[in-house]
Amino acid sequence: MRRRGFKAVMLLVVVAVAGCSILNSPPVARIAAVPLSGSSPLSVSFDAGGSYDPDGSIMAYRWDFGDGTTGSGVTTDHTFISASTRIYTVVLTVTDDDGATSSCEQSIEVIGTGGGAGNNPPSARFTVTPKSYGDSPLTVTFDASLSTDVDGRIVAYAWDFGDGTTGSGKILSHTFTAAATADFTVTLTVTDDRGASASTSAVITVLVPPNVPTDGPTAAFTASDPVTVFASPDLPSVPSLFSVTFDPADSTPAPGHSIKTYIWDFGDGESVTMGSDSPVTHTYASGAPSHTFVVTLTVIDDQGLTDSVARNVTVRN
Ligand SMILES: [Ca+2]
Ligand SMILES: [Ca+2]
Numbered sequence: 107m108r109r110r111g112f113k114a115v116m117l118l119v120v121v122a123v124a125g126c127s128i129l130n131s132p133p134v135a136r137i138a139a140v141p142l143s144g145s146s147p148l149s150v151s152f153d154a155g156g157s158y159d160p161d162g163s164i165m166a167y168r169w170d171f172g173d174g175t176t177g178s179g180v181t182t183d184h185t186f187i188s189a190s191t192r193i194y195t196v197v198l199t200v201t202d203d204d205g206a207t208s209s210c211e212q213s214i215e216v217i218g219t220g221g222g223a224g225n226n227p228p229s230a231r232f233t234v235t236p237k238s239y240g241d242s243p244l245t246v247t248f249d250a251s252l253s254t255d256v257d258g259r260i261v262a263y264a265w266d267f268g269d270g271t272t273g274s275g276k277i278l279s280h281t282f283t284a285a286a287t288a289d290f291t292v293t294l295t296v297t298d299d300r301g302a303s304a305s306t307s308a309v310i311t312v313l314v315p316p317n318v319p320t321d322g323p324t325a326a327f328t329a330s331d332p333v334t335v336f337a338s339p340d341l342p343s344v345p346s347l348f349s350v351t352f353d354p355a356d357s358t359p360a361p362g363h364s365i366k367t368y369i370w371d372f373g374d375g376e377s378v379t380m381g382s383d384s385p386v387t388h389t390y391a392s393g394a395p396s397h398t399f400v401v402t403l404t405v406i407d408d409q410g411l412t413d414s415v416a417r418n419v420t421v422r423n
């Protein structure tokens with residue numbers, strides 16, 4: 107009588123405990139990866155098919171590739187890109203049908219090729235539209251489509267807007283704000299498919315005009331030989347590369363004021379911002395869609411007032 111009562115109590119205990127998830131066994135995570143080492147860019151196939159749950163089934167597979175990216179699925183491919191040789195720690199986390207998780211790790215060695223032998227670094231280039239200056243808040247679109255890689259392709263576009271924020275992507279817009287007229291240096295860094303990178307910068311000038319308008323500056327410039335300035339877009343033959351020196355010395359400030367900034371738009375997607383009236387020399391490439399370029403000089407004075415002048419510059423031999 108006493109033993110039968112003891113068995114009944116034990117049976118109740120077992121049934122009660124089994125009804126809770128307290129007895130759930132955690133899953134076991136297993137990674138198979140091929141290859142484990144190789145040169146950048148290194149494409150690795152991952153397989154978590156060896157993972158299992160002793161008392162249920164695995165519902166989710168999450169991958170952390172150790173390079174800031176993640177993935178999912180029982181199998182997945184991932185390409186590692188690094189200019190320098192480094193070890194990535196890949197973490198697989200599996201979740202079972204009771205919500206328990208387990209993880210395991212796999213090291214992947216990526217041998218960097220850098221920008222050295224066997225790989226040419228990419229070329230970074232971008233355009234700014236509609237223009238590189240304007241009243242605050244100023245929204246401009248950056249387009250890095252002109253960036254190239256002669257022996258591969260560009261796989262990453264990273265932007266530093268110079269105002270404490272960053273972005274990514276080939277084409278994007280950004281809004282600059284300023285309490286007073288200010289310059290922001292925007293830097294684009296492109297990375298090719300073998301991990302080499304290159305950067306270029308442009309200055310964005312955000313204007314905060316004074317409350318009381320006064321006389322502003324006057325922009326004017328000259329262009330050097332062998333360039334001739336045409337009124338009409340004649341298209342004479344041109345050499346593959348040619349340089350033109352532009353001189354803004356004819357620009358004048360309003361009486362009692364001074365010109366602080368000279369912004370050159372060379373008409374081929376390139377621009378430069380100068381803090382003085384020094385001449386600037388620009389090299390045009392043969393791949394340009396036109397041999398006539400609309401060159402624009404914008405001057406900004408110490409009051410934030412601006413003036414622009416544009417000329418067609420046509421190149422001849
Ligand atoms: Ca389980
Ligand atoms: Ca390359």
